[in-house]
Amino acid sequence: MDATSLATVWTLVALIIFLGIVVYLKVPATVFKSLDDRADRIRDELDEARKLREEAQQLLAEYQRKRKEAEQEASDIVAAAKRDASLLLDDAKQKTQEYVTRRTAMAEHKIAQAERDAVNEVRARAVDVAVAAAGDLLATKVDAKARGELFKSALKDVRSRLN
Numbered sequence: 775m776d777a778t779s780l781a782t783v784w785t786l787v788a789l790i791i792f793l794g795i796v797v798y799l800k801v802p803a804t805v806f807k808s809l810d811d812r813a814d815r816i817r818d819e820l821d822e823a824r825k826l827r828e829e830a831q832q833l834l835a836e837y838q839r840k841r842k843e844a845e846q847e848a849s850d851i852v853a854a855a856k857r858d859a860s861l862l863l864d865d866a867k868q869k870t871q872e873y874v875t876r877r878t879a880m881a882e883h884k885i886a887q888a889e890r891d892a893v894n895e896v897r898a899r900a901v902d903v904a905v906a907a908a909g910d911l912l913a914t915k916v917d918a919k920a921r922g923e924l925f926k927s928a929l930k931d932v933r934s935r936l937n
Contacts, residue, residue, distance in 0.1 A: 901932055
């Protein structure tokens with residue numbers, strides 16, 4: 775045998791011994807177990823990541839639903855506020871109109887009362903002037919007895935007209 779064949783044989787023997795030691799020490803089982811453990815860890819991490827993703831999607835959906843509800847509630851509040859403001863404005867206009875109407879009626883009543891008072895005062899003064907003029911006229915033209923009777927009848931006539 776030549777030297778190359780001898781080296782090849784010894785390399786083959788060393789390889790067989792090495793593979794025997796590897797098998798004897800159960801290195802393939804350990805490597806496979808290590809790979810299986812790593813695969814299990816990766817699978818668990820993937821499952822956990824999937825669960826976290828599902829939870830995140832649920833939270834996102836819940837927050838989107840809550841946002842929509844909040845937007846709807848806000849729009850309802852704005853609509854209610856607009857309705858209330860409109861009602862308050864209408865009520866204020868109506869009350870203002872009623873106030874103006876009452877004040878106008880009160881002013882017209884006061885003016886009418888003042889007119890009546892002025893007319894009554896003018897009448898009273900006219901009566902006083904007429905009575906005084908009649909008295910002066912009677913004093914100059916009628917005797918005392920007739921004057922007293924005329925005065926009494928004129929006084930009764932004036933009283934009946936005033937009442």
